[in-house]
Amino acid sequence: xxxxxxxxxKLFATCKLTDGKNFSTISDxxxxxxxxxxxxxxxxxxxxxxxxxxxxxxxxxxxESKILDSxxxxxxxxDYIFFTSSPEQFxxxxxxxxxxxxxxxAIIDFRNEPSYDIIKVLNELSLLQCKHIQLRYFEIEDLKxxxxxxxxxxxxxxxxxxxxxxxxxxxxxxxxxxxxxxPRLSGITVxxxxxxxxxxxxxxxxxxxxxxAHINNCSSCGKIDQKYFTATLDFYTESKNFNTCLNRxxxxxxNGMIKNCPSMMESFGHASNTNLLNVILQxxxxxxxxxxxxxxxxxxxCAFRNTCSDCRAYLEDPTDIYSAPLKCGFNPESQNWDxxxxxxxxxxxxxxxxx
Numbered sequence: 001x002x003x004x005x006x007x008x009x010k011l012f013a014t015c016k017l018t019d020g021k022n023f024s025t026i027s028d029x030x031x032x033x034x035x036x037x038x039x040x041x042x043x044x045x046x047x048x049x050x051x052x053x054x055x056x057x058x059x060x061x062x063x064e065s066k067i068l069d070s071x072x073x074x075x076x077x078x079d080y081i082f083f084t085s086s087p088e089q090f091x092x093x094x095x096x097x098x099x100x101x102x103x104x105x106a107i108i109d110f111r112n113e114p115s116y117d118i119i120k121v122l123n124e125l126s127l128l129q130c131k132h133i134q135l136r137y138f139e140i141e142d143l144k145x146x147x148x149x150x151x152x153x154x155x156x157x158x159x160x161x162x163x164x165x166x167x168x169x170x171x172x173x174x175x176x177x178x179x180x181x182x183p184r185l186s187g188i189t190v191x192x193x194x195x196x197x198x199x200x201x202x203x204x205x206x207x208x209x210x211x212x213a214h215i216n217n218c219s220s221c222g223k224i225d226q227k228y229f230t231a232t233l234d235f236y237t238e239s240k241n242f243n244t245c246l247n248r249x250x251x252x253x254x255n256g257m258i259k260n261c262p263s264m265m266e267s268f269g270h271a272s273n274t275n276l277l278n279v280i281l282q283x284x285x286x287x288x289x290x291x292x293x294x295x296x297x298x299x300x301x302c303a304f305r306n307t308c309s310d311c312r313a314y315l316e317d318p319t320d321i322y323s324a325p326l327k328c329g330f331n332p333e334s335q336n337w338d339x340x341x342x343x344x345x346x347x348x349x350x351x352x353x354x355x
Contacts, residue, residue, distance in 0.1 A: 005053040007083040020303025050087040097237040101129040104248035116272035124276040126156040137165040150182035160186040218262040222311035224328035245310040263313035298324035
């Protein structure tokens with residue numbers, strides 16, 4: 001595909017560049033794609049936007065110009081760039097992030113019946129304008145507890161609920177399907193299942209996912225994987241300003257302790273006698289919200305950092321809140337994903353967390 005060489009080029013505003021140690025990326029926030037690129041191309045894009053290709057070629061040797069041709073053909077064919085005689089009329093998107101909610105999401109863990117008033121907690125979350133909750137059951141007798149929670153959310157600010165629970169022979173797919181009569185239920189995941197499958201719920205735009213993952217407690221979370229990458233404007237701008245795992249999140253572990261995340265050791269009181277708003281007002285609770293990937297060791301050199309998830313519960317150095325996530329197996333040198341459990345440099349931390 002040919003492109004005009006004498007008209008200035010611009011990256012589309014929703015195509016964001018992220019530099020890395022050995023390669024960089026273009027995050028296409030409109031089409032939700034992530035494209036690795038060589039650092040040499042990153043330099044061209046950063047230094048020469050608003051120039052025409054013919055002007056740029058004058059800065060390079062004839063041999064380098066051939067490489068430039070391949071670069072710009074690739075960019076143009078994949079709709080990362082466009083050409084305009086008025087590049088100044090296409091400003092960059094501001095990389096700010098804002099939401100009016102005090103709390104956006106919450107995780108609540110259970111091992112059968114909680115030792116506190118769950119309805120009281122849900123009311124407090126609604127007062128904090130929480131929109132999404134995840135209910136994680138490590139043991140469950142029947143679906144009565146789930147139904148009680150779903151019924152209590154009528155009139156709440158909470159708009160979506162994800163339920164995670166272990167496989168139990170006495171709870172059938174039909175039983176689970178009936179829960180979708182509650183409009184706020186967005187999904188159910190059944191772990192410790194015999195097979196990996198996803199079943200559609202008749203008459204609903206919903207699925208029940210079955211996973212063979214063996215889960216007994218909260219220690220299974222915190223894994224960093226490319227399948228969790230998110231290339232959206234909201235996620236990207238939040239990543240540039242806050243921690244995408246813990247920002248505007250509150251959790252209650254299976255013992256009723258209020259935390260940033262159920263897997264974290266630090267707690268801020270018990271849900272039976274502590275108001276969630278009082279926890280939010282504590283500076284110690286808020287500090288993790290502001291740990292950005294740009295400040296985290298190793299992550300700050302990774303080209304995927306602005307579209308990647310994070311974990312502050314399991315760290316390569318448990319004494320440093322800016323340490324890299326322990327459960328990340330990405331090798332920036334080889335660009336391969338290795339098994340983090342086999343990394344010799346992680347064994348001391350793995351033992352510390354008893355993983």
